[in-house]
Amino acid sequence: MDATAAPQHVRALSEIERWAGETDVLVVGLGCAGAAATLDAVAAGAEVMVVERAGGGGGTSSMSGGVVYLGGGTALQRACGFEDSVEEMFKYLMASCGPAPDEAKIRVYCEESVAHYEWLVGLGVPFKAVFYPHYSGEPPTDDGLVYSGSEEAHPYCEIAVPAPRGHVPQTTNQAGWLLMQTLVAAATGSGAEVRVDTRCQALVMDATRTVVGAVLRCGGEETAIRARRGVILTAGGFINNKQMLRTYAPLLRQCKFRVGAEGDDGSGVRMGMAAGGAAINMSMGSVSLPIIPPKTLQKGMLVNARGQRFVNEDAYYGVLGEQALYHQDGVAYLVLDADTFVKPEVARDVAGTGETIEELEAALALPHGALVDTLAFYNRHAARGEDPLFGKAPTYTVPLRPPYGALDCRTASSLYAVFTLGGLWTNIDGEVLTPDGAAIPGLYAAGRTTACLAAPGYSSGLSLGDGTLFGRRAGRAAATRPTS
Amino acid sequence: MDATAAPQHVRALSEIERWAGETDVLVVGLGCAGAAATLDAVAAGAEVMVVERAGGGGGTSSMSGGVVYLGGGTALQRACGFEDSVEEMFKYLMASCGPAPDEAKIRVYCEESVAHYEWLVGLGVPFKAVFYPHYSGEPPTDDGLVYSGSEEAHPYCEIAVPAPRGHVPQTTNQAGWLLMQTLVAAATGSGAEVRVDTRCQALVMDATRTVVGAVLRCGGEETAIRARRGVILTAGGFINNKQMLRTYAPLLRQCKFRVGAEGDDGSGVRMGMAAGGAAINMSMGSVSLPIIPPKTLQKGMLVNARGQRFVNEDAYYGVLGEQALYHQDGVAYLVLDADTFVKPEVARDVAGTGETIEELEAALALPHGALVDTLAFYNRHAARGEDPLFGKAPTYTVPLRPPYGALDCRTASSLYAVFTLGGLWTNIDGEVLTPDGAAIPGLYAAGRTTACLAAPGYSSGLSLGDGTLFGRRAGRAAATRPTS
Structure with a gap:
């Protein structure tokens, strides 16, 4: 590729002639993480704009099985007769999530899991209080609870008391569409401004390397939007970017069945990297056999x-x-x-x-x-x-x-069902971190634009789970950040 | 880490009050890659400045065994009675260098290998025309040629005709110091300006995202140096950066014996990433057992x-x-x-x-x-x-x-002797590439600041080999780039 043809994922504020609009928080992508970020940012009092490059929200989440990995004793777990605790969930995730589990994030994820389930229920996501025992993963029935990891298998069953933590919205077979129908409707009705068919082309950074907005493209026209408090990248993974796969995750190319919307071309990861963010675990994928x-x-x-x-x-x-x-x-x-x-x-x-x-x-x-x-x-x-x-x-x-x-x-x-698990490195508030571990002011990310909690060591439901839970945290953090 | 404490690995040209000096090509680090880059940049007619943070040149290369992986029928191979060809060397490296070998780089490496050996000899690096058969790796004798990979082992011996390709400078035991003594002396005497005890703090980029210089620190004082044609990062790997190991290569932390100078803290990789460069194969290391x-x-x-x-x-x-x-x-x-x-x-x-x-x-x-x-x-x-x-x-x-x-x-x-193999993604001319595969104007890298040819699938001598051969190519490319 000629250098002059290089996409400019970051533009300097000095290059921006005028802002076509402004908002507190700009959310890029309306999949599960984007919807969750939007909802909590609005709830925290921020003005929010969401842009989605497709004709409507949903993204890869809506093509998924809809399993959300939650535990610690949710109402659904209890209704199905299972005991669970924050500590047992924590022990399982720390043991299963690869050689370098992110303890701080796993801790938060486990501690907030029960309330996060209530939040989903409160939005109207239905869960049937029946445990489906015949399968690990998405049930073919409309039952609500399944094992979706290795909890019952050695060595994990000796490390932590097993409990099913796959929470599945009530519909037969793939339930992702139902989850996303509910989340997208909530986000759309939240008061946030939702712009579809609109692509985020580049982040805008000022001279202090703070992210202060983004350049959008819609109908062939570019406009710059100022984001007073922050930009949240929730633009999916990169399973549909051949070059990124070749460069970062060559083994995944062996798997023919790729799970991902067209938008999973790594644009969010690339914008985050261009802004100075570290991308980690980039060779890893969820590889279901x-x-x-x-x-x-x-x-x-x-x-x-x-x-x-x-x-x-x-x-x-x-x-x-x-x-x-x-x-x-x-x-x-x-x-x-x-x-x-x-x-x-x-x-x-x-x-x-x-x-x-x-x-x-x-x-x-x-x-x-x-x-x-x-x-x-x-x-x-x-x-x-x-x-x-x-x-x-x-x-x-x-x-x-x-x-x-x-x-x-x-x-x-x-081999079936592969998607990328590597992505931007973020902290518990969704702030994008540099390789030095410093937060980039004004830049947040969640969902598969970020590295999964589990890479390797995936349990199903962790993508919808970390996408929504840390998406919400990113939304709240951005909403309450002092304006740039 | 507080965001305000974040190291700024890139500074905007607009932040630079004045240039304290200027040169055509600025080389960061005087290990094997830096010395090679310097020599070829000077030979190509450029004015060159080299900065080294330690008190003198040599870096990790001087602590190494001194094996340089070369082949295709070098004079040393022939003198020792071995036949080799560019094609057999190419087949071995393509088969052994991991699941996604960089064919273009491997091709160039093999094709230029014979001439590269002559270049080393021409600089005065002595090689004794005796094959050492008792060991793969650095010989304890002063013999010049060894097997330093898996050429004779299955499956490689069936894929490519085996030949020893470890070229070792003539001295007993670890020969890296001798190689580097010669290379550093040549670089120092080349006409390049060599500044020791001088650290590169940050790259300077202009509004077009072109690298136009760097901020140096010496004796507590910062100065900015303009680099009219380019900056070449040859600052080593990151085996001595605990946080980067934890973030990018957690498994390597299990290995106690780390090979690396103090400077191997990833500063070159981090500057390159901050400028928009992709870092690849970051979890990989050379792990000798x-x-x-x-x-x-x-x-x-x-x-x-x-x-x-x-x-x-x-x-x-x-x-x-x-x-x-x-x-x-x-x-x-x-x-x-x-x-x-x-x-x-x-x-x-x-x-x-x-x-x-x-x-x-x-x-x-x-x-x-x-x-x-x-x-x-x-x-x-x-x-x-x-x-x-x-x-x-x-x-x-x-x-x-x-x-x-x-x-x-x-x-x-x-486990013994571990160092990082991941680093910046570069093309055959040493240009640092973005995740989109586009070259960053004015930015070059070589040596372990870049991803090794072989990661996984390391054969000894590939680091000194790709560091010097692609270091030279980077030097020539930078020297002949139009001035910014």
Whole structure:
């Protein structure tokens, strides 16, 4: 690309001839984080303008399963008969959210989770007080509560008392649209000015490196809007930006099924970086390898290209995918026998079959004797319901007997549902931080424009969860910031 | 950190009251990349100023082993009786340099490698035309050529014809000081103005986002220097910046032995990012797990916390460390028997011993039966010199017989020699690129301030190699850029 063609994601205030308008808080993007930011900024007394490049709000959130990861003892958890506490939720997230969990953010997330659920209910998001036990992830029913992470799986079940924390709006199948219908309606009716078909082209910074507004484009015309208190970037991730994927997250290109609205081209991340913000965990994505439903398929044995097991098969399917893509070169097969095989609900090819394990091993072209040994070891312990390597739960740990078959779980052919988890580094108030850890005055971000709480170690519902909860906090922080 | 305390890595031209001096090209840092950039910028006819924050040049390069990764048929390779070609070198690097190798840079690196060796010789860097066969990495002798990567190991030996490409200046043990003594002397005598004890505080950018100079600090006083053609950042990596490690490369914190001068605090990377540059591969590091010398230790069997093998033990020790840290949670043991055990030259604790493999398994607290099975499988094939899982070379693939011992190769106690490989994204001319892939006018970088060619997949000598070769290219590009 020629240097002169470089997009200018930041413009100097001195370049701005006139402001076409002004507001206290400018929110960029009307997905879950943008709606939440808008609502709390308005509630805090600010004048708010929201711009959305699409024809209407919703974004990727409205294409999602609608699961919101919440806990600590929400009314829904209690109504479904589950006990949970801030401390157990905190322990689970600290253990599962990668090698460098953001303790301050996880603490806030857990402490504010119960109230955040009430806030969603107060807006009119319906949740049916029925626990759906047959699946981890989005239920096909309209039930309201599911496990959406690895809470019941080793090692997490020994670290924190498990509780289901996937809160799902009441509608069958994918519930994201319902969540977003409610949030967008609330944001639109909040008194904020909502401009659709309007793209944020660049941030405007003054000589003190404070963000003081933005350049918008609508109908081919550029206008500059002054934001007296701050700009909040909630413009999604970058799964639909080929160059950013190649540069920052090349492994994600192996996954064919990408979850993201057209707007997930990383524009928010790029504007934040251009303003001096650090982007972190940029190679990470949520990589779901749904071997379930039904859960009985967790009785299978997942092996890599060397016929070795590498994870407990009852870990959350986000963890399965992450392990397969990042640590096993994207090669995995799920070995099953006649008793454990059922047709998977997520269509998946049969990679090989065999009357004996030797035959299956040959069919999969695994190293001679490797799968034979792996199965013998597995069966020896499974006869007692034990999995000494990975601690799979006894329910799913049974010997596998001939004949055998293996489902294809390789990246190239079958990994599902990938979106980016890396993004701008923010603090608990949504302020965008520089690589030195300093806040950029006037600049906030939330949602997948920011790095997820969990990267790696994703549990479903954390994106809608951190997007809305930290979106609200960003809205409040921006609304109460002294005017620039 | 309070926002007002944020370091300002970029200053607007409008903030600069006066230039205290000017030059064509300003080079920041006098390590290998800075020296190389200086020499070629001067040779291209530019006026050059180099600033070094330490009392003298050398940087981390002078603390290194001095290995320079070069090939394609250098005079040294030929004198030692090895054939090599640009194409074989290219194939090796494309295969080994991670999931997204930078083809354009690797191509240039290979094509210019022979001439680059001649350039080093022309400057007076001595290389003894003797191949050192007993070790991969820096030889303890003054021999000039070694294997310094995984060229002879599976799968690379099947992809490209192996050739040793580690070119080592002639002195015993660590040779980095000799390389740098020569390069610094040449840079100092080149006609460039060298200022030591001088720190680059910030880049200066004009209203068109062109880098036009820098703010320096010396003796407590700040001065601004105009750089008519460009600024070249060659200020090292960030292994000595705790916060950047925590933010970008948390796994590297597990490694205790950090290779880096005091200046490796990421200041170059941070200035480049503040100017709009993308930083890539930021989580990656060179993580050496030297199980050798002597090479006979490669006959051992490296296993993880589940008693599984995970790599061919004859892969380069940079690859062993990377696999252990990034994919095995930093847990590895090297299992040996009486025949294969020799005292490792790099001190390493004995993690456990056993008259039988069952006893060793118990001593290492591995899952019951796991190591027993792994060894049985290994021995069965090793009896024929075969390693069907990882393709270790027959020379090192022999059955292991009781009694047994295991060397501790866990991150916490034993990983060696880590430095950062992530950094600014640059093109073949050293121009710093934005996340959009556009060059930032007037800004160049080289050395570990930039992302390494190989991250992951490090071969030793690539840092001194890409630092000097792309340092020179940056010097020439900056020197011939039209003045701002």
